[in-house]
Amino acid sequence: MNALAEVNSSRLSEVNAFVARYRRERAAAASVAFDTYPLPQLEKRISDALSAKVGYELDIKFDLIDRAKMGGDIALRFPQLLKDGGPKGFMANHLPWIVDILNGSCFADAIAKLETKGMYINLTLSDGWMLNGAQAVTEIGARFGDSDALMGRSAVVDYSSPNVAKTLHAGHIRSTIVGHVLSNLWERSGADTFRVNHINDFGGFGFMLEGYRRFGTLFPADFVDNDKLLEIYKIRRSVERILESGKASDEWDAEDAAIAARYFHSATSLELLKSSFAEYVAASDARFRALEQGDAEEVALWIDMVKWSLQSFEGFYDALNIHFDLVLGESFYYQAGDAVVQAALASGKAVVFTVADAEAAIAIEEARFASGEIGEIERDTLIRSIRKDIGAAVVLLDSNERFVVRRADGQSIYSTRDMGAIQLRSQMFDPTDVFYVVGQEQQVHFNRLFRSAYATGIADAAKTAFQHVYFGFYVDAKTGKKLSSRQSVSNVIGLLSAAQVYFRNRLSDRVDSDEAELSRAAQELAIGSIVFNDLKQDLKGAVEIDASDMDATIAGFERSGGAYVVYAACRARSILRKNDGGTANIDGVSYEIDAQEADLLLKVQQIPQKVVAAAKAANPSVLVRHLMDVAAIYNSYYTRVPVISDGVANPARLMITQAVQVALTRALSICHIECPEAI
Helix, strand or coil, X not given: CCHHHHHHHHHHHHHHHHHHHHHHHHHHCCCCCHHHCHHHHHHHHHHHHHHHHHCCCCCCEEEECCHHHHCCCEEEECHHHHCCCHHHHHHHXXXXXXXXXXXXXXXXXXXXXXEEECCEEEEEECHHHHHHHHXXXXXXXXXXXXXXXXXXXXXXXXXXXXXXXXXXXXHHHHHHHHHHHHHHHHHHCCCEEEEEEEEECCCCHXXXXXXXXXXXXXXXXXXXXXXXHHHHHHHHHHHHHHHHHCCCHHHCCHHHHHHHHHHCCXXXXXXXXXXXXXXXXXXXXXXXXXXHCCCHHHHHHHHHHHHHHHHHHHXXXXXXXXXXXXXXEHXXXXXXXXXXXXXXXXHCCCEECCHHHHHHHHHHHHHHHHCCCCCHHHXXXXXXXXXXXXXXXXXECCCCCEEEEECCCCCCCHHHHHHHHHHHHHHHHCCCEEEEECCHHHHHHHHHHHHHHHHHCCCCCCCCEEEEECCCCEEEXXXXXXXXXXXXXXXXXXXXXXXXXXXXXXXXXXXXXXXXXXXXXXXXXXXXXXXXXXXXXXXXXXXXXXXXXXHHHHHHHHHHCHHHHHHHHHHHHHHHHHCCCCCCCCCXXXXXXXXXXXXXXXXXXXXXXXXXXXXXXXXXXXXXXXHHHHHHXXXXXHHHCCCEECCEECHHHHHHHHHHHHHHHHHHHHCCCCCCCCC
């Protein structure tokens, strides 16, 4: 076994041990049955009773409505029954028996009033049901929001995915936040969930291996190891830009020219630089082939390089307090990917793209151009791509598309490793769902990857669903322009630091805590504000950062984002503390729930449903925006009615406050936002 195969074999054993341990712990842990939450339980009771009457499972739509405006709490709709004669037929044939059942004694505990509004049925829930629901929230406590709704499903969430030997960029930031919270949503909804940082530690590494040796004495003296890796990447890009420009040496960009002069000092003309760089590229390709083949010397240096780069990323992950179950590089999947390509070629599910294949594909694009389906620029781009793929191993797809899975010279590419990842993950995790939380620029790649996985048989559409969860960019708040890689990362880390100072100053004027507790609270609020601001956006939209006015940006987050919801939860906790930390007791309490309380309590009861809905939609904003609604109602509520008056707590209002505190605190934790003690 070669050195790379040994590394990957050892890593596979570690992954399998982790998966086995994780599943044992999950199986042993107690779960909260989704149907035991008061609102889903009531919906199930109604569905079961009405379905039993018709003899089949009814699809009933339950919509929360505003009691103050609509005179009820829940509106029921019956799409299936409406097909039987439309609204008039429904009201004549079905409405009477539905009303009879819901007005019966078996629902007397929950339904205080029922009104029909045409083809709708509006329910007003009883005060007792409302307060008992609040009590149920507090009794579930630390597990509130957890459920077994997705139990039996297994999700792999592939996110963050930095490129080794490069700097992080905006896509990695959003990917890290969105992917981590998406993982929380799936895990808290009952699915086995594996958080995987899929690092690019293989592609282009020939340049690193060769450059580290070739330029070793030329690097600045103060460079540490990872600085050298970043410099090698800069060398490559600078020379490529010069060669692409085709300009004479006296017209080269000053920064690129300085790089070329330092590392290719004898290449004083465009032709000499082209020749020197071509020799460097050839030597780099040879290094990469040796790495693929498991050469011990190349593998040893490669392992060190990956370690240096990952250590440099830890500062960012530590700042966000986000870490992973597994960090697995493309290299881990190389051999599996190579085997997938070989098997696909042998079975005919992949082919070597020939000149004849290219001519046929070009003819199709020419015909599309002639018909006006595509323009001249798109046609020319497609034809260049077709010619470039001659000799490569490809999976032929419909619509004249193909997915290149290996280069013409036999070298693997990231598509090779992505195919290997699908097959190997199937063996390791047995997933029902695989999410790739990667930027929007990768849409075409993932679309073709998923189709190729099914076409080659390494994945079964009936068993495993793949989804590319993509997102917009970080942009400058003033110009609307996409931030550069360096700007986006430095600005987010700078924003975190500035936010900690901002919240530290705010808290020091309001609470009496020691320095360590204040610092911890400020850090939690800073992380929460940035994470919440990101999550509440439309995923496909941009996130604005104004680096020129950090305080204004942070204050905006505080007013409308995570800090606002955190403050609501902390306000509820503060009220509970004024009751000497005692819990509410509603035994024997008679209390009339008003319209605002009904709205607040039902939205609290909806949170477990929103967690599951956000997981299924792969969109954390479904939950985040709901939490903002809960916080807004509660902030209005506690200023309107006294929970504690003259030192005496109203038990019903105290129970409502306790339910809000538990619900918001637990739901925020799913969103990677903690509610500080010192606030």
